[in-house]
Amino acid sequence: MRSSFVALLTDFGTEDGYVGAMKGRLLDLAPHIHVVDISHEIEPYNIRQAAFCLNNSYKHFPEKTIFVVVVDPGVGTPRKGVIVETSQHIFIGPDNGVFSFVCRSEGYRAFEIKMDSLGEDIAPTFHGRDVFSRVAAWLANGRRMTNNVNPLSQLSTFLKPMQQISDREYRLEIFHVDHFGNLILNLHQDDCLKLEAIADPGIRYKKLELKGVRQTFGDVDEGAFLLTWDSSGFLQVALNKGRAAKKLDAVVGDAVTLFG
Amino acid sequence: MRSSFVALLTDFGTEDGYVGAMKGRLLDLAPHIHVVDISHEIEPYNIRQAAFCLNNSYKHFPEKTIFVVVVDPGVGTPRKGVIVETSQHIFIGPDNGVFSFVCRSEGYRAFEIKMDSLGEDIAPTFHGRDVFSRVAAWLANGRRMTNNVNPLSQLSTFLKPMQQISDREYRLEIFHVDHFGNLILNLHQDDCLKLEAIADPGIRYKKLELKGVRQTFGDVDEGAFLLTWDSSGFLQVALNKGRAAKKLDAVVGDAVTLFG
């Protein structure tokens, strides 16, 4: 029941040494593990970006991988610290929505970490090191946490049902702008299949209208926009060999109309 | 014939989880390997920068290290995916020039990956995860790829012969501006030795003229320019305790005159 891999996802950057402190703590308590960086460049406090990044990554990791996710604007307040177990993986972090996609996609059991049971000094501003990394190392060592957790029936999520705005139209939003300027929309291919009104997806955004989902960037001319499913199954607006976000002056949160 | 180390070089950034997906896939298929980050901060689509970065790194790695290089503006188009084997190392990535320096320096055998032989879902926008990481894991496991590749006689390269502009002058260009603002020129020490016209290298660039190659930054005063061989053997223009690129307003692609 020991874990070999602990994957880290934070908004800490690396230059202050906070990530180094977490790695040191993990390796000190569980020297057999391999620490794997997912990212430390999440925008500070951006819970949605962290959830998106985690969703793109976690499914591909080996069974028993432990994910430590620390994007935690509420550190030091009474927000909960949680352990989430799915059939394949274990997730540790604050209960603030960072696990929204995990909970939507997977069956899970959740537990609240009893902070006052950890029995050591805990810096109130650095649970990443003193709570989440410590718990991850214990779990990686196969330690049972019975005395340190309480069952938790429900986890925080920021996902909401899509808003229908007419017979054949839904309101989407730009959920994420990725490193290449692609606009990721809050519609997963699986969910789209369930929308009877949407046979062949199209979108309208500002002066742009796109109809039909392409296989890949090369299906349109250089400099042309296209609609495609991203590599995790979300609808995205892309620009072949260019940055869609820049050309459209698009930002996260902008409304996009989906039509059928 | 198993490999212990898989080194990654991409232009993905880390914040979207694409690198995380690659690491997960690699460790899921080959849990014995150590994944080593070279960089994920290559400028998007900058093939030359990736080739330069790879060239600075790969020679120092242990035998059998596998390098997965994914700077891939042509993903989803018919550009080839390749495996390149030298006497020491294995390289995997798109055939778009990222291996230009490897091919110039080393004897090699190249193979084209038969995409339709991989027998699983391949996201057309993410060969980094579904093609190159998968192939890297298979090779790390010692699997023979006979049915998955075709021999390839020639690889893409962006390297061109130097242009002679007079008896004792050649046209160079600024090939790369590094993290410290040093200007790396497209002339390797080994190639310079073969130029009979150039006994003692000098360069002219804008109003700057430098003659003679120094050992190190400290050989000139603080704030003075110098010419030196960089740590991989390329000619570079540097500024002791300063940023040459900023002071000279220099950008990649600018022409520089080499004189003898």
Next chain:
Amino acid sequence: MRSSFVALLTDFGTEDGYVGAMKGRLLDLAPHIHVVDISHEIEPYNIRQAAFCLNNSYKHFPEKTIFVVVVDPGVGTPRKGVIVETSQHIFIGPDNGVFSFVCRSEGYRAFEIKMDSLGEDIAPTFHGRDVFSRVAAWLANGRRMTNNVNPLSQLSTFLKPMQQISDREYRLEIFHVDHFGNLILNLHQDDCLKLEAIADPGIRYKKLELKGVRQTFGDVDEGAFLLTWDSSGFLQVALNKGRAAKKLDAVVGDAVTLFG
């Protein structure tokens, strides 16, 4: 006496391949080690930031961890390269102050690396690869370095005694601005306890006056400033759910008054 972990801290960025070269060299000479990234995003030449980052990280790492710290504006000049041994850890890098906090907190033995004893080509601009990584790999392999070092009685430090400006006032400065915009001041909790004039610390900076040290961000309203001990024990000025540095237009080096 072998070491399993070698942790890296540089100002190289990753995009040039210099860090890749160091990792390759380390793994080539000591394939059993795990290379752990602390950071490569230290501001170029910023020795104080590197020292701060190291201080936040090193204490948490396992015994025998080797830290290779290369923020080295003087590379190629006669500045010394050093090995610093404490009861728990080993540190390798230039003797320019990057180990200031280590030396203040720990008993240590220091050694100067005899550059001309290393017996191989050393690029004068890249001791990170050719000196410090090589020495780290040797030490990780348990090699005795007797012939390669000389004892060194004292290490460079940038730490100075605090300046008292009145009966109950000291002059502090902003030592570091972290990823979240918190202002770290050059006063450690342990040192503050020794100041008889300061019973209950307060600070004045520009128009801001704060009295009393809080436990955590949530102890004040959103958008309010607070004084707290950071997770390594330094006094910091923070802004709950905001960036103190931005709101105060504060930069490293600014003077702050401590009063009792």
